[in-house]
Amino acid sequence: MSATQTLVRGLRGTVVPAVATPMDPRGVVDFDALRGYAERIAAARIGGxxxxxxxxxxxxxSEPDRADVLRVWRETVDGPIVAGVGVPRSVRATTLRExxxxxxxxxxxxxxxxxxxxMVYPLAQFAERPEGEREAVRLHERVAEACGLPVLGFFLHGEAGGYPYPPSLIRRxxxxxxxxxxxxxxxxxxxxCQDAIRAAEGSGKLVVTGEDRxxxxxxxxGADSALVGIAAARVGLTNAVLDAWTAGDHTAFVRASGRLDRFAEATFTAPIEGYVQRMLWAAVWEGLLPESAAHDPYGPRLPESERTTVIRCLESLSQEKD
Structure with a gap:
């Protein structure tokens, strides 16, 4: 069995948290906080x-910080680590080749x-080019050839700088x-979302939901596994939905899905880039991160009222069982 087939089998039916990076207001990574956070996430039931x-x-x-972040997770997590790869903000790519x-x-x-x-971040330029689909396929091929690892395609919405892959590209x-x-x-x-899932049917590959809302x-x-930002703070809440659906327990699924929807409504809302800060606030409330390391200097500044909304949602959910 190839490494790709082994990974498909191991991740199917599991939750893979898209984990946060603890930082101070200046964007300095707090590695002490990261290690504690990683230990808590690793103790949960996750696929990776x-x-x-x-x-x-x-x-x-930065490149050194990226390396140190991954080292901490590699030392802490036994399961698979999926690394997002794209064009770092520190790289001023002026051409598609760069x-x-x-x-x-x-x-x-x-x-x-x-x-x-x-996991390959999509290059938005592909959507505007006549040969964009062919070039997107070639990028994934080149990444796999260079790094020797299995590759996960990433259909990312335009608001985050992504490329909405057409079904034909997903099949390719x-x-x-x-x-x-x-x-x-x-x-x-x-x-x-539906069209993409239909395009993946029969491929034998993973259909990974990142659809927090x-x-x-x-x-x-038809999604069969999850890689979501919500699990950066609420792994149990996410597992409950996936577990119930997989088990065919529709009563439990409806209840768990409703609970997750309430949290998603409080965190994945306009401005959508603010979801990272909202998830960090949730992680503080959950005891996963200290207050000093729960800053997102790269997202929009949010009013305190938004934090209040997130906390009230968490307090309400805490009165119920996951």
Missing amino acids: VAVWAHTGRGLHL AWDATVGMAVQAAGLGADAV LLALPSAVGVKLATLDRAMA MFGPSLMW
């Missing part, structure tokens, strides 16, 4: 973790640090021997 993802502000981290090179370089770095797979990506699957983060586009429905449409 996703580092350098959007929730962890992976493209904003963007490719930066993405490949990040994947090679991840492999050298012990990652088990890479999943036909690659190195492809583990596709991760869907369409935000609120139900038709796009459509989590339950995405499972009903």
